[in-house]
Amino acid sequence: MKILVSNDDGIYARGLWALVRALKGVGEVIVVAPDREQSAVGTSVTLHYPLRVKKAKPRLSGVEAYSVEGTPADSVILGLQMLAKDGVDLVVSGINEGLNLGNDVFISGTVGAALQGYFYEIPAIAISAALVKNKVRFDTAARMAALLAKKVEQKDLLPGTLLNVNLPHLPLRKIQGIQATRLGRRSYRDDIKKGNDGRRDYYWIVRSEPERGEEKGTDIWAVRHDKISITMLRGNLANSSQMSHLESLCSSLFAELGYAGSKFRGSRFTVRSH
Numbered sequence: 001m002k003i004l005v006s007n008d009d010g011i012y013a014r015g016l017w018a019l020v021r022a023l024k025g026v027g028e029v030i031v032v033a034p035d036r037e038q039s040a041v042g043t044s045v046t047l048h049y050p051l052r053v054k055k056a057k058p059r060l061s062g063v064e065a066y067s068v069e070g071t072p073a074d075s076v077i078l079g080l081q082m083l084a085k086d087g088v089d090l091v092v093s094g095i096n097e098g099l100n101l102g103n104d105v106f107i108s109g110t111v112g113a114a115l116q117g118y119f120y121e122i123p124a125i126a127i128s129a130a131l132v133k134n135k136v137r138f139d140t141a142a143r144m145a146a147l148l149a150k151k152v153e154q155k156d157l158l159p160g161t162l163l164n165v166n167l168p169h170l171p172l173r174k175i176q177g178i179q180a181t182r183l184g185r186r187s188y189r190d191d192i193k194k195g196n197d198g199r200r201d202y203y204w205i206v207r208s209e210p211e212r213g214e215e216k217g218t219d220i221w222a223v224r225h226d227k228i229s230i231t232m233l234r235g236n237l238a239n240s241s242q243m244s245h246l247e248s249l250c251s252s253l254f255a256e257l258g259y260a261g262s263k264f265r266g267s268r269f270t271v272r273s274h
């Protein structure tokens, strides 16, 4: 089994090599990762600049490693299309230094890398561990990744699977279980700090800690209750009641669109303001 490993903390991040060490026992590992930290770049793909790729010195022998002057998603695309010659059976991204929960998954570079695997219809796993007082426990997260990789090998996890795994900051003996979760609603309060660099004003987005009080069954709730959270992500994010609401909205929107069209019939190229 061939496993492509990437991350958003950069190719020499400790979490990445803890992950590689564990996955080496399951399959052949190729590392393709950004040459520097790229946290919070999300799914960003570089289309306006050329990308440079360098063969990197692996921290473990027997592993092929490449650093990319680009985003996590760029790294996975290059890995899948060009660097992993005989195809890839699994994409694993992480181990991120810090949780990626709730709304965070939409800006997470760790998830952004895994998402490319999903787009290529390869099973993909994003894995993150809590960062507490600048410390991260990688050991259990690495073991989890290896276990899940074995499940992929045994066809227990199929293409189309995109898992977001988060671990609390606890030794294994204190972890209370593994919970299948849905995304919580964690969002930050964005404070804008204004400054001046001597020439121009600038604005700095500073994220404050999210509020507490999460519903049971969410990823945030699980980690807060000392459990490992596994969320299955998918391209279609709406649930069935949201979908039927959108359907009824669409039909009324179409009626309104028709009404506006008839109002301006004969003057398609002028926009009138009243």
Ligand code: MN
Pocket: 008, 009, 038, 039, 040, 096, 097, 109, 110
């Ligand atoms: Mn990160």
